[in-house]
Amino acid sequence: MRRTVLFLGLLVLVRPVGADDGPELTIEQAIAQALSRNPRISAAHSSADAARQGVSAARALASPEITLAPGLTRYGSDEELLIAQPLEISGTRAARTAAARAEARAAAARLDTERLVLTAETRKAYHSLAARREALAVAQAILQIARDLDHRVARLIEEGSRPGIDRTHASIEVARARADLAIASAEADAARGTLNILMGLSPSEPIGALSKLEDLVRAPSDAHDANAGSRTRPEVAEAVAQRDAARQGARLAVAETRPDLTVQFRATRLQGGVSETGFGLGIALPFLDWGGRSGRVREASAAARAREAELLAAQARVEMEIFEAQARVHAAEETVGQYRETLLGQADRLLNGARTGLVEGKADILTVLEAQRTYRSVQTEYIAALAALADARAELSRARGLMSPADDHDQAPSPAKGTTR
Template sequence: MQSRYFVMGAAVLLAQLISFSTQAAEQQGASFTIGESARSTDTSTAPLTLGQAITQALSTSPQLRSAAQSVAIAEGARVQAGMRPNPELSLLREGMSSTTGRTDTYQLSQLLELGDKRGARIKFAEQDQAFVRGDTNVAAAELRANVIAAYFEALTAREHVALAKESLTLASKATNAAGRRVAAGKISPLEQTRSSVAEAGARLELSQALADAALAKRHLAAFWGSTQPEERPLVAPEINLAAIPALPELQTRLEASPQMQRARIQIAREEARLNLAKADRVPDLTVTLGRKKDSLTNVSQTVVGVAIPLPLFNRNQGNLLSALRRVDKARTDAEIEYLNAIQALADAHQRATVSQEQIESMRKEILPAAQSAFDAAVTGFELGKFGFIDVLDAQRTLFQSRAQYLSALSARFRSLADLERFIAVENNVGNLPTDRNTK
C-alpha cells in the first residue's frame, strides 16, 4: 500500500512539475515568438483619427524601439568612458630555491592618464550619445511623416472604393435603362451590350479598389508593428486647403529640423574625436610601489618606480590625421544635408501648390460641369434625346474627374507628409501656423 501511495504521489508531483515547466517555457518563449508582439490588441470599432495613429506608431513602433535601444547602448559607453584605469598587482620572483637564495618583489602599479584623456573620452561619449538621440529624433520625424502619408493613402483608397461603388451603381442603372429601351424597341441591342460591358468594367474597378484599400490599411497598421490590416474606420481630418506655408518661411525653419540638428551634432562629435586623438599623443605615466625581500638575508627593501613611454615613433599621428579628415567630412555632409533638405522642401512645396490649384479648380469648375453634363445626358437618354454612347461618355468624364480630384488630394497629402520630415507642424496637417498664400 505504501509503495502504491508513493507511486501515486510521485506521479502527481511529476505531473505538476511538467505543467509548471510547460507554463514557464511558454512564458519564456512568448517574448521571442516572431510576430507575437506585432498582433494588434485593439479590437474596438472606435474610429481611428490621424492623431491617434501617430501616437500609436510613436509609442509602439519597432523602429523607434530599436533607436531607443541604441540610446541605451550609448549611455553604457558614456559610463565606461568615465572609468579610470585599474591598478595592477604583480609578483616577481628571482630564484626558486630558498637555500641558494630567492628574492620576491611585490609591486602595485597605477597608470596615470595625462593630457586629460579621461575628459576627452567623456566628451566624445557624450557627443556620441547626443548623436544617437539625434538619430532617434530623425527616425521619429520620418515615422510621423510616413504614418501621415499612409493614413491619407488609406483615406484616398477608401474614397476610391466609394467612387467605384457609385460607378457600379450608375452602370447598373444604365444597363437596366438600356434593357428597357431595347425591350421597347427604341434602341439597338448593341447599346445594351455596351452598357453591360461598362458595368463589367465598373465591377472590376470596384474589386481592384477594394484590394488597394485593404493593402493601404495593412501598410498603415505595419507602422505600429501589426501584421493584420487596420479594421477601425478612419476619420478624415478637417483640412484647410489654403494653409500652405511659404517656401522662404520653410527654409528659415529648416535650421531647427531634426536632420540639421543631427548634422551639427555630428560635427561636434568628430571635433570631440579630434580632441581625443590630440590627448592620446601625450604619453601616460605609470607609477610603481613595491616591496623586495631576500629569503637568505631576510632583508626587505622598498621599490619605487616611474615609467613613461618615449614618443619617438608612435605619436598617434595617423589617428590625428584621420580625426581631422573626419571633421572635414562631417562639415561637408552637413552642407549636403542642408542642400538636400532645401531641394526636398522646394519639391514638396511645389507639389503641394500645384495640387492645391488643381483641387480648387476641380471643385469650382470641373466637377460641377462634369456632374451637370452627366445629369443632362442621363435625363436626355431617358427621354430618348441622347444615345447611350453619350451617357457612357458623360459618365466616363465624371468619374475620371473624380479620380483626378482624389489623386490631387493624395498628392497634396503626400507633399505635406514630406514637409513633416523636416518641419515640425501641428497634428492637423492642413492647418499649418503660417500666413496663407496669395494667388
C-alpha cells in the first residue's frame, strides 16, 4: 500500500531533482553570499560612508569670508580687503555637528535595514527554490505513476477485463502529467534565477542541492520579549536618528539668529602692496530679518515635531508587523499539522485503494484518475504549506529585527506518526 510513496522517497534520495552539479548550498551560505555580493548592500555602505564624511565636514569651522571692495575717489582708485573668520560661539557649529552625527546614525540604520530585508528576501527565495524543486520531484513521480497506470490499463484491455476507452483516459493523463512536469521545471528555473540575482550572481548560475523544507521548518522558541522588535529593528533606530537630526536642525536655526564673534583682518590700501592693515574683532548682529530666519526656525521646529510623530508611527508599525507575522506563523503551523496528521495519509490510501480496485474490477478508470490527481494536489499543497511556514518564520524574524534564523528558532518538529514522506 505504500509503494507509491516509497517510490517518491527513493526518487528524492537518489539525487535531488532539479539540483545542478555542484556542492550543496545551505541557507546560511546563500544569505552570506547575498550580504557580501548584492549591490544593494554596496550602495547602502557608500551612503553610510558619505554620511560619516559629513560629520567631519560639519565639525570644521565655517570658512572665512573674504571681501574685496574696489572704489574710485577724487584722489584716485582705492581698494579695501576684509577677511573675517566666524568663531561660531552662538552654537551653530555644535548644532551642525550634532545634526550630522544623527544623519550618520540614520544612514547606518538604513544599512542595517537593507541587510535585514535582504536576509529575509534571500531566505524566502531559498524556500521558493527548495519548494519548486520538491514540486518538480512530485511531478516526475506523478508522470511515472501515470505511465505505470497506462501500461496496466493496456494489459487489462488485452485481457478483456477493461474497455478500450480506458486506454484513452490513461493516455490523456500521461500527456497532462508531462505538461505539469514542464511547468514545474520552468518554475524551478525561475526560482533559481531569483535566488541567484539576490546572491549577486548570474540568473543562470548553477545551484547545487538545497536543504529540504522539512529541515528548514523549525519550531519557534517561546522565550521572546514582546517588545524586542522596537529595540532591535533598524527602522526604529533610523527614526530615532532622524528625530534627533531634526531637533538639532531646529537648534541650528535658532543659533543662527544669535550674535556671533568674528576675527577680522583689514587692509585699506592694496596699490603698491598691502598697507594700512590691522586685526580686530567683529560682532555679527543678525537682528535684521526679512522673514527668512524666523521662517527657517518655524520650519525646523515643525520638522522636529513631524519626526517625533514618525518615530511613534514606526514603533507602532513594528508592533503590528510582529503581531501579524506571529498570526501567520500559527496559521501555517496548523495547516502543516493538518496535512501531516490526516491529509497525506488519506491521499496515499485513496490512490493505492483506487489502483487496487481497478485491478480487482471494483473501480473504474475515472475513479483512479481522480485519486491520482487528488494525491498530486495533496503532495504539492503540502510542499506549498511547508514553504509558507518557512516564509512566515522568515518574516517573523525580520519583524523582530533578527538576522539569523537560529535567533528565532530552536528545534525542528518531527513529522506526525503514520505519515510517510
